[in-house]
Amino acid sequence: MKNNLSEKIIIYGILLLWTFICLFPIYWTATTSFKTAASVTQGLLIPWIDFEPSWKGWRNLGFSPDTLFVESNPREEFLARFFNTAFISASASALAVILGSFAAYGLSRFNYKFGFMRNPDISFFFLSQLILPPVVLALPVLVLYRELDLLDTHIGMILIYTLTVLPIVIWIMRDQFNAVPIELEEAALVDGASVWMSFFKIVLPIVLPGIASAFILCLILCWNEYFLAALITSTDAKTMPVMVASQISSQSIKWWNMAAISAALCLPLIIVAIFLERYIVKGMAAGAIKG
Amino acid sequence: MSEIKYIERDPLYVVAPSTVSQTTKRAGKIIVWSSFLLMVVIAIIQTLHSNERISFGFSNWRPVLYAYILWAVAIGYSRVLIYGERGKRNLFVFPAVMFIISIVIFPLLFGLYISFTDWNLSSIDGRKFNGLDNFYQMISDPYYWNALKNMIYYVLAVLVEFTIAFLLAILLNSQIRGRKFFRIAFLIPLMLSPVAVSWMVGKSMLEQRFGPVASFARWLGWDTPTFFSNPVIAKLTMMCMDAWTFIPLMIIMLLAGLQALPKEVLEAAKVDGANKWTLFKNIIFPIMLPVSLTTLVIRIIFKLKLADIIIIVTAGGPGGATDSVTSFIVREYRDRSNVGYGTLLSFVYLIFIVILMTILIRFVNRWLQRAS
Numbered sequence: 001m002k003n004n005l006s007e008k009i010i011i012y013g014i015l016l017l018w019t020f021i022c023l024f025p026i027y028w029t030a031t032t033s034f035k036t037a038a039s040v041t042q043g044l045l046i047p048w049i050d051f052e053p054s055w056k057g058w059r060n061l062g063f064s065p066d067t068l069f070v071e072s073n074p075r076e077e078f079l080a081r082f083f084n085t086a087f088i089s090a091s092a093s094a095l096a097v098i099l100g101s102f103a104a105y106g107l108s109r110f111n112y113k114f115g116f117m118r119n120p121d122i123s124f125f126f127l128s129q130l131i132l133p134p135v136v137l138a139l140p141v142l143v144l145y146r147e148l149d150l151l152d153t154h155i156g157m158i159l160i161y162t163l164t165v166l167p168i169v170i171w172i173m174r175d176q177f178n179a180v181p182i183e184l185e186e187a188a189l190v191d192g193a194s195v196w197m198s199f200f201k202i203v204l205p206i207v208l209p210g211i212a213s214a215f216i217l218c219l220i221l222c223w224n225e226y227f228l229a230a231l232i233t234s235t236d237a238k239t240m241p242v243m244v245a246s247q248i249s250s251q252s253i254k255w256w257n258m259a260a261i262s263a264a265l266c267l268p269l270i271i272v273a274i275f276l277e278r279y280i281v282k283g284m285a286a287g288a289i290k291g
Numbered sequence: 292m293s294e295i296k297y298i299e300r301d302p303l304y305v306v307a308p309s310t311v312s313q314t315t316k317r318a319g320k321i322i323v324w325s326s327f328l329l330m331v332v333i334a335i336i337q338t339l340h341s342n343e344r345i346s347f348g349f350s351n352w353r354p355v356l357y358a359y360i361l362w363a364v365a366i367g368y369s370r371v372l373i374y375g376e377r378g379k380r381n382l383f384v385f386p387a388v389m390f391i392i393s394i395v396i397f398p399l400l401f402g403l404y405i406s407f408t409d410w411n412l413s414s415i416d417g418r419k420f421n422g423l424d425n426f427y428q429m430i431s432d433p434y435y436w437n438a439l440k441n442m443i444y445y446v447l448a449v450l451v452e453f454t455i456a457f458l459l460a461i462l463l464n465s466q467i468r469g470r471k472f473f474r475i476a477f478l479i480p481l482m483l484s485p486v487a488v489s490w491m492v493g494k495s496m497l498e499q500r501f502g503p504v505a506s507f508a509r510w511l512g513w514d515t516p517t518f519f520s521n522p523v524i525a526k527l528t529m530m531c532m533d534a535w536t537f538i539p540l541m542i543i544m545l546l547a548g549l550q551a552l553p554k555e556v557l558e559a560a561k562v563d564g565a566n567k568w569t570l571f572k573n574i575i576f577p578i579m580l581p582v583s584l585t586t587l588v589i590r591i592i593f594k595l596k597l598a599d600i601i602i603i604v605t606a607g608g609p610g611g612a613t614d615s616v617t618s619f620i621v622r623e624y625r626d627r628s629n630v631g632y633g634t635l636l637s638f639v640y641l642i643f644i645v646i647l648m649t650i651l652i653r654f655v656n657r658w659l660q661r662a663s
Contacts, residue, residue: 011462019461019476021535026479028503041501099387106383107468114388122384129391129647133596135617136637138399139405139630147349163394166387182303189303224484226599227617235548241486245603248490255495261488269482274359277475284540287545287589290584 011155026266033057033259040255057256061264077243078264085239088154089222092161097215099162100169101207107170108177109185120271123174130167134227142231152234160228172217176210177203213283216276220269224287240265301380311375319372326365330358363389363570406635412628427552435636437611438619441526441641445597445615448530449590453583455534461544461571462550474546474622481539485599492532493604519605522612529613532600537593548582549575580662584655591651597642616640 032040033046039051047053055064062068062075062177106112114122141160142151150156180203188198204211226241233242244265247258273280334355340348367385370378406425410418429435463473485492496502497518508516518528552575560574576583598617601607607614607622616636623633 005620010466011465015462015473016469019473022476022480022539024503025488025491025496026483029487030559032495045503099390102383103387106380110301110380110383112381112384123386126387126391130394131595131644133617133637133640133644134622135598136402137395137398137640138637139624139634140402141394143405144398144401147352148354148356159394163370163391166391170387185303195376199383204466220482224486226484226486227602237417241484244484244490245486248494248603258490259495262490265487266392266483269484270479271484274475275647277471277478278355281547282545284543288468288544288585289551 016186026270027264029259029263033256033263034060035256035259037256054256057254057260058257060254060257061260063221063260063264066072068164069078080263080266081238081240081243084154085223085241088157088161088237088239089225091154092158093165093169093215093218095158095162096165096213096218100166100214101173101211104170104173105203106178108174123170126170129163130171134164138228138231141228145232151232152236152238154237156232157229157237157239160232161222161225164225165221168217168221168287169214172214172283173207173210175286175289176207180206202262209279209282210286213279213286216272216279217283220272220280223269298616311373316373322365323362323369326358326362326462330355330362333358350593359393363393402634402643403638405631406638408631410631412630418631421631425632428632429636429639432478434611434614435616438607438614438616439640441612441614442595442597442616444526445530445533446591446594448534449587449594452534452538452590453541453587455585456538456586457545458550460537460542460545461575463546474543478539479541480536483536485536486603488536489600489603492535493528493600497528519613522609525605525609525613529601529605532604533594533597537541537590541590544586544589545579545582548579551582552578558629577662581659584659588648588651588655592648 002235031045031053034047034053034055034057035051036054036056042051044050055066058064059067060074061078062072067075078123103126111119112122117125133288137160145151145156148156150159184199184202184206188202190196193201225239226245229239229242230245234237236284244261247261328591336345336348337352337355339345366389367382370381370385372378374381392510407422408418409421409424429558459477463470463477467473480488496504499505499517501513505516505518511569519525556574556578557570558568565573596617597615598621601613601615602621603620607618611619619635620636620640623629623636
């Protein structure tokens with residue numbers, strides 16, 4: 001019994017330690033965004049006890065109570081970047097989910113022959129895109145986009161992001177479709193439905209949770225992507241990570257400002273993680289189990 | 292790409308009436324060839340225009356793109372016209388294949404050409420072919436080999452991450468309260484953008500005067516905690532930051548594997564009096580081998596793309612100690628505008644990755660076969 005208790009203490013001790021490691025940076029950033037210069041340099045930790053919170057960081061962004069209804073350029077700028085990021089990542093994820101689901105369904109139901117490539121080769125062709133480092137594509141795509149007048153456009157960003165997440169969608173969805181019994185569709189086809197009709201009416205509703213997982217995973221990856229965005233966008237289609245990164249490298253920026261911006265960049269996805277954790281875990285687990 | 296053929300005995304197999312008239316077939320072919328012709332004509336006009344042979348033309352190449360899309364759609368549509376019900380099945384895979392070919396294969400071929408040219412963005416000469424000069428320059432470039440060597444260290448760090456993730460996954464899978472809370476808390480670092488992590492951890496918490504980690508290190512007795520001036524410590528710091536964001540991914544994948552373990556086997560082993568360590572060594576670890584290897588391969592794939600935090604936090608410093616290949620090439624592009632050389636470096640890196648992954652996957656498959 002005594003052995004059991006000490007074991008429990010060790011287990012919870014390690015879990016709580018890791019929880020602390022995971023959450024402390026977020027706590028630190030959130031509190032720093034409410035600090036003034038003096039409380040930053042003293043490294044104070046606990047609001048109201050150690051230091052008096054101030055709205056300084058958020059005021060510069062235009063998000064403090066007193067500036068919320070006043071016109072503010074930083075806020076306009078921030079919101080523009082925010083909507084760019086949201087629009088680009090949502091569209092790219094949607095496009096990837098559509099293209100990827102179709103391809104995964106085809107690969108799980110029909111035998112194709114494409115030159116020397118059979119189904120396993122086509123699957124491998126899709127998945128091998130995952131190992132392609134973005135830096136290899138970076139410059140050729142930059143030159144191509146310049147010729148096509150796609151630099152700094154939303155559509156250009158959506159296309160390249162779709163490419164980066166497409167293999168992940170195919171990977172997750174292939175297992176989802178394999179888990180759906182083929183007999184269901186065969187019955188529908190015998191009754192005279194076309195392949196497309198049986199796909200939309202019968203299979204799609206069953207795999208909808210899987211599609212949601214794939215979509216959320218893509219959304220997270222696109223939202224956080226920095227490397228390609230820094231390359232392709234300059235003003236119109238600039239995304240939040242690029243904006244934050246450019247602020248980091250400018251020396252004059254104040255800590256409370258930076259903390260507020262970083263917190264604002266992370267907050268949407270932290271909310272997503274808390275409420276949609278089930279789907280995120282399901283998507284990643286799907287890849288692990290089947291392999 | 293129009294050769295996607297349909298061969299008999301699909302998993303989903305139903306005899307479908309397939310009667311397509313000759314006229315529809317001919318219409319399908321006409322659509323494909325006319326749209327192809329349209330694309331070629333526009334491309335020729337644009338080529339001549341950009342070479343200043345003819346005065347009329349378009350201001351950019353976008354019309355060619357539209358014609359290309361039209362052609363792709365026409366191919367897809369003609370599949371249905373020519374092959375009927377079978378053609379519809381081809382349409383499932385066709386768009387994704389077409390998409391990847393357009394955005395990956397064309398730029399890769401073009402990039403391959405650039406990598407054999409001398410092209411400096413800041414010079415007005417434009418690019419000129421210089422054969423293997425870039426290659427010889429690479430062989431005698433100590434910084435590139437240094438970056439590759441760093442990548443080996445970074446990839447080896449995955450093993451440490453894996454051990455930590457496995458331990459945490461086992462703890463999460465044991466009889467504990469509040470598992471959902473811990474799972475969400477453990478997941479959160481993965482949600483954060485590398486850019487935000489760079490500031491939150493790299494720039495503020497590790498700040499040497501008043502960052503909390505520095506204060507903690509001072510309290511432990513390290514008088515001058517600097518995380519980015521000593522090469523070894525800087526490399527370790529970058530490894531830790533990257534591990535912090537990606538350990539959640541490994542925990543979740545391993546946890547999924549642990550939850551799928553057959554309960555009867557574990558119970559039987561417990562009845563036989565196996566203690567925790569033998570249970571782990573003889574039962575859990577062997578059964579988990581496929582999941583573990585998948586997790587490791589995925590993690591290594593992500594590790595090989597490591598760049599964002601390095602570019603932002605250290606820019607490769609001190610003296611290239613933290614450089615990853617990507618961050619090194621980015622500096623080559625940005626600081627020296629040396630486009631041809633940088634592209635060659637990235638292609639050589641791609642070749643290394645392909646070789647490494649091929650060996651790794653072969654090795655994993657053979658290991659799994661022997662284990663089963």
